[in-house]
Amino acid sequence: MARLQLQHVTRRFDNGQEGLSDVSLSIESGSMVFLTGHSGAGKSTLLKMLIGAETPTTGRVLVDGSDVSQLGPKQMPWYRRQVGIVLQDHNLLEERTVFDNVALPLRITHLPAKDIARRVRGALSTVDLSDKGGLFPKHLSTGEQQRVGIARAVVNRPRIILADEPTGNLDPYLSRQVMSLFHQFCDLGSTVLVASHDIDLIKDQGCRILHLSQGALVQDTAGSSEATP
């Protein structure tokens, strides 16, 4: 069954420009897919549609068969708790420790404190930051901060991980590390959609690539089996 589906999605802005033009695509459960294209191609608009921050002018955005654009304000938070989001600038809270940043999605779900601690430790271990939980984000390198952002995105066991330029501020070595993490989560069953314009890095991953240009899906390249995570 398709986890994510866009059916003839068009997003027209108030100034008449189209962020997305009649885009249709389907992404299977447990797969890792890259979304690429130049700035303004529509990558971020598509990701915003998937987190419910934008609604399509026409068409439907389906997640496990549910139309995200039809979710009301009371339903949207519950949907977002099942989506992990990684952003280029991490969006970490500077006055909270690494542990507290990662624990944030769990605290709003009122999980017992011991379960929060266990799952945060697990997430930090996954991104190899077990010993950094007590530090504040300003004490971490850019790569470490990005990994904290990833830990926060996955700590809630999301069924979908959306990443918008997650390696934009990272060197090639750290970028490969981040991609390796995404592959791990993909292996655990999450569906991962990564928006990036780093073509070399994307090609190395051997995953399906969706190429957007001026809001339209112009190329859909199937992944190879020779991925080098």
Add this chain to the structure above:
Amino acid sequence: MAGDTKAEDRPGVESPLTVEGPKGERLQAWFADHVRVASDTSLFVSQRLMSSFLVWLMVGVALTLPGLLWVAQSNVQAINQQWQGSAGLTVYMKLAASEQLIDDMEIRLNRETGVERVIRTTPDQALQELLEQSDESVFLRDAMAAVGSNPLPASFAVVLNDSSSYLQLDALSRKLSAQTGVDDVVIEMTWLERLRDLSDLVNRLGSGLSITLLIAAVLVAFASVRLAIESRLGELRVLALIGATPAQMRRPFLYFGSAYGIGGGVMAIMLIAVFLNQIEAPLQSLLVSYRAGIEIAGFTPGFLLAILLVGWFLGVAGAMLALFQRGGADKPPS
């Protein structure tokens, strides 16, 4: 970067997409969230104690005047009620009036229709009262010694029954004034009427001023919560991104408003207590001089609770205004 994620930590990829919380856990979650937010608010306020104190002080000052007006009104009412229960006048005899004349006047007063009680005050008693009420009794005593005789006349406090009207009082006053040996008759209502007039004026002016100050208290809470929202915009956007409900995002700021309002209420109570403490002695002295021995009324547990509730309400109103004005702060980051 070895991951040791357990099998149980795998996402529920095969479970259906959920778009609402489990019903059975809502109340528990609601309560847990309030506890979490209350704890966060205490931390937030304690980390900014100086600025919080200033907000409390501003809200407290704004609440103090309405609170004092309420206390003043309660006391004026109490004085009115006491006076209504002991309507009367004071008859001052001439200094030269003989003891016989004074005795006759006492008998006559007791026979008058509507008179409930007659309290006779001899010149010596009057002098003693005067000395007791004066802070400068030593000076007065010396002055009296220099004069050589008591300059105060004998007097009668005439208490009428409750059914006596002002017209009856006035008629009696005129009749007594014409009697031999009477120097002056003072209707005790005069000062009270002036007090009532003054009280009405103060109430009208005070009501307008109170409303203005209460609005100011709301605006202080509004500005403070607005600042808190601005300082936590990043957090709000992240919270929206990870699935916090609008109520979860609003709740901390409503708690800030509550904390500012209740803190302001506590501050107002302290200011009012200090103010009442300062005026208690001269007020008692004034009332005693009118034979209206009254305790300051109104500063009751109910009044204290009301001040706290009003403070809380104003704080929450300010917070809601700030949240309404800063609508859209809960949008995810772009």
